Structure formats: structure tokens, C-alpha cells
Amino acid sequence: MPVNVGKYREILAGLGNVTLVAVSKIKPVEDIRTLYELGQRDFGENYVQELVDKHAQLPADIRWHFIGHLQSNKVKYLASFVHLIQGVDSAKLLKEIDRQAQKCGRVIDCLLQVHIAQEETKFGFDEEALDELFKGQSGATLKNVRVRGLMGMASFSKDSTQVRREFRYLKSLFDKYALVVSVAGVGGGTPIKGGGDGWSLQILSMGMSGDYQMAIEEGSNMIRVGSLLFGERVYPAK
Numbered sequence: 092m093p094v095n096v097g098k099y100r101e102i103l104a105g106l107g108n109v110t111l112v113a114v115s116k117i118k119p120v121e122d123i124r125t126l127y128e129l130g131q132r133d134f135g136e137n138y139v140q141e142l143v144d145k146h147a148q149l150p151a152d153i154r155w156h157f158i159g160h161l162q163s164n165k166v167k168y169l170a171s172f173v174h175l176i177q178g179v180d181s182a183k184l185l186k187e188i189d190r191q192a193q194k195c196g197r198v199i200d201c202l203l204q205v206h207i208a209q210e211e212t213k214f215g216f217d218e219e220a221l222d223e224l225f226k227g228q229s230g231a232t233l234k235n236v237r238v239r240g241l242m243g244m245a246s247f248s249k250d251s252t253q254v255r256r257e258f259r260y261l262k263s264l265f266d267k268y269a270l271v272v273s274v275a276g277v278g279g280g281t282p283i284k285g286g287g288d289g290w291s292l293q294i295l296s297m298g299m300s301g302d303y304q305m306a307i308e309e310g311s312n313m314i315r316v317g318s319l320l321f322g323e324r325v326y327p328a329k
């Protein structure tokens with residue numbers, strides 16, 4: 092299936108300040124090149140080996156977002172080049188990213204994935220775990236990761252009220268922890284230093300092909316769109 096260039100232009104036209112991450116998982120490098128030539132630079136991938144292969148074949152100024160579930164033992168393959176790791180779903184993983192980033196002599200930007208959907212299978216922080224991370228002192232020791240925001244996936248549901256509620260909840264957490272992170276004393280914590288010029292919540296990544304417009308209405312400033320641009324994904328039979 093060819094890349095839907097018309098759709099790409101249509102999405103761009105309505106973006107405003109929202110960043111579009113084109114999700115290219117299981118799609119060929121030619122499809123990525125098509126959008127690259129139109130000026131797209133942010134691409135999202137879910138699988139480590141696939142991302143490593145594509146990174147090697149494509150222009151160096153692509154900003155690669157890792158949006159899948161990342162296993163700790165695979166961080167090392169991405170650490171030297173990844174632009175933003177969006178699916179950080181545990182404090183343990185954050186520590187490993189810090190360790191590998193240090194080895195590469197860089198600071199890696201991360202989003203914390205928050206569990207907002209009803210489905211049990213989705214990974215992520217809950218409010219309690221966010222509290223622990225943001226109000227505790229662990230951030231101060233992680234000099235090579237910079238937490239820049241939150242990411243979430245709504246339920247796979249036709250019930251738009253439910254989906255909207257989940258987006259709204261994530262936005263409320265984003266606003267709450269943006270304050271906790273940036274203002275001394277709020278929530279009993281001191282500002283978290285962490286890596287780079289310090290942690291700050293600026294990116295709220297929510298919205299996919301089926302729900303990105305609603306996500307933007309609810310305050311998203313980064314959307315991750317795959318099938319609308321590249322066509323349905325057909326996974327090979329195992």
C-alpha cells in the first residue's frame with residue numbers, strides 16, 4: 092500500500108503546535124523515505140532490531156522515537172542514537188537507560204508511559220508510581236536521563252466517552268506533575284535535577300490514528316500516527 096500523502100498533508104495542516112510522530116513499525120524504509128522527502132523527521136518504531144536496521148539505512152537527521160515496550164536488556168542497542176524513548180514504564184527501566192546513556196556520554200530524553208486504559212495488558216506507571224518517582228529523590232541520581240513528559244494509550248474502545256475520559260485523566264496528571272517537578276516545595280519535593288538541564292514535563296504524547304483529534308482537543312502536544320499514513324499493518328503469520 093502506498094503512503095497516503097494526502098492524509099499526511101491533511102494531518103499536518105491541522106497540527107498547530109502539536110508534533111506528529113509518524114509510526115512506521117513493520118513498514119519498509121521506502122515508505123519512511125517518502126515522508127522524509129516531504130520534510131517529516133520524527134518517526135516512531137516499536138521493535139528494537141527493526142529500529143536499529145532502519146536507523147542504519149536512513150538519513151542521520153531522522154529523530155527516532157522508541158514507542159514500544161522496551162526490555163532492559165535491549166536498551167544498549169538504542170542508546171547511542173535514539174531521540175526520545177516514549178514507553179518508559181518502570182523506574183527500573185529508567186535506571187537502565189541512565190546507565191546505558193552514561194556509557195554513550197549522552198543524556199537520553201524519555202517520556203513515562205502511564206497506564207490509562209482499561210485493558211490489563213498495557214504497561215505503564217500508575218499514579219502511585221509517578222508519585223514515588225517525582226516526589227522521591229531518585230531523579231537526582233539519574234544524570235543521564237531527562238524526563239520530558241508523559242505518554243499514554245487510551246482503551247481500544249468505540250466508546251468515545253471512555254477514551255476522552257482517559258485522555259482527560261492523563262492531561263490532569265501531566266498538569267499536576269508538571270508543577271511538582273518544576274516548583275520547589277510543591278508536593279514536599281525539591282526540584283528534580285536529573286540529567287541535562289533538569290527534568291521538566293513539556294511533552295504530552297497521546298493520540299493515534301483513531302483518536303488523535305480527540306487527543307489534541309484534550310491537550311496532547313504529540314501524536315503518534317501509523318496506519319492513517321502508511322496503511323493498515325499486516326503482521327506476517329508466525
Ligand SMILES: *Cc1c(COP(=O)(O)O)cnc(C)c1O
Pocket residue numbers: 114116137158159244299300301315316317318319
Ligand atoms: C502502533 C502504535 C501507534 C500507531 O498506531 P496507529 O493506530 O496505526 O496510528 C501509536 N502508538 C503506539 C504506542 C503504537 O504501538
